[in-house]
Amino acid sequence: MNLKTRLAAAALLVATTATAWAQVPKVPKVQDAWARPTVQGQKAGGGFLRIDSPAADRLLGGSTPVAGRVELHSMKMEGDVMRMREVEAIELPAGQPVALQPGGLHLMLMELKSPLKNGDRFPLTLKFEKAGELQVEVQVRTQAPGGAATPAGGVHKH
Ligand SMILES: [Cu+2]
Numbered sequence: 001m002n003l004k005t006r007l008a009a010a011a012l013l014v015a016t017t018a019t020a021w022a023q024v025p026k027v028p029k030v031q032d033a034w035a036r037p038t039v040q041g042q043k044a045g046g047g048f049l050r051i052d053s054p055a056a057d058r059l060l061g062g063s064t065p066v067a068g069r070v071e072l073h074s075m076k077m078e079g080d081v082m083r084m085r086e087v088e089a090i091e092l093p094a095g096q097p098v099a100l101q102p103g104g105l106h107l108m109l110m111e112l113k114s115p116l117k118n119g120d121r122f123p124l125t126l127k128f129e130k131a132g133e134l135q136v137e138v139q140v141r142t143q144a145p146g147g148a149a150t151p152a153g154g155v156h157k158h
Contacts, residue, residue: 026053026054026055026057026130026131027054027131027134028051028052028053028054028057028092028126028128028131028134029051029052029053029054030049030050030051030052030126030134030136031049031050031052032048032049032050032144032145032146033047033048033049033124033136033137033138033139034047034048034049034138034139034140034141034144034145035047035048035109035116035122035138035139035140035141036102036116036140036141036142037115037116037117037118037140037141037142038112038115038116039115040115042112042115043110043111043112044108044109044110044111044112045067045108045109045112045116046102046106046107046108046109047070047100047106047107047108047109047124047138048099048100048101048102048106048107048144049100049107049136049138050097050098050099050100051092051097051098051100051126052095052096052097052098053092053093053094053095053098053128053131054094054095055094055130055131056092056093056094056130057092057128057129057130057131058089058090058091058092058128058129058130059072059089059090059092059126059127059128059129060072060088060089060127060128060129061126061127062107062124062125062126062127063124063125063127064109064122064123064124064125064138065113065122065123066109066112066113066114066116066122067109067110067111067112067113068110068111068112068113069110069111070107070108070109070110070124071086071107071108071110072086072087072088072089072090072105072107072108073085073086073087073105073106073107073108074087074104074105075103075104075105075106082103084108086108087105089129090105092128101144102144107124116140117140118140118141118142119140119141120139120140121137121138121139121140122137122138122140123135123136123137123138124136124137124138
């Protein structure tokens, strides 16, 4: 192989790699998925995670074997009262991490089939408008991963 051929081959390789790279689906990165333990008889529990989507997308909902259904909730102070509301979708701006956390946007696991016990793990399938479905593992724990203490109580009235 002479130098010219080698350069051409190298250029072709770069071009091929670049093309393959561009075709990699823009899958959101989901980290630190966790849920609070629940007590016997508690029908709903909060789920939290961080989503970093490389492309603008929307989280539409999810499903998990541990709950009858999964809702998307927002939480806001209105006067002295913390109010939760179901939302249609959660906007995910390109390259901007969105945190679902206690006191803010969160997942609500409705119709829990059994209490979530500290230390348990369960699968959760998230549904995105563009990226489709993505399965993540949720850890049941009393504190957010990373050790940040969460607001006490966790009273969830619907
Ligand atoms: Cu909620």
